[in-house]
Amino acid sequence: MTPLQQVPEYAAPPQLRDWWISPDAFTTLQFYEPTSLTGRSTGWIGISHETGKIYIFSFTN
Known part of the structure; x- marks a missing residue:
């Protein structure tokens, strides 16, 4: 996966x-970046290395 260049709000x-x-x-x-998992260019994937949880945030324009 490709790391995001900026931390999202x-x-x-x-x-x-x-x-x-x-x-x-x-x-x-x-x-x-979410593209590799969701096929969308908007949003993000966040991984917590403390809890092992994966968060996916996506939206449409």
């Missing part, structure tokens, strides 16, 4: 969910 849904990553945990993620 944190985004939260209008109504927080239990499974949504916290702002503090977000800062610990390593970010990658």
Whole structure:
């Protein structure tokens, strides 16, 4: 996977969910471009090496 050149901004849904990553945990993620896994050029893949969780954020224009 290709690392992102810039750290994305944190985004939260209008109504927080239990499974949504916290702002503090977000800062610990390593970010990658989503194209290789999702086929989309928008969004990111974030990996937490502390918990082993993988987060995928994608959207359409």
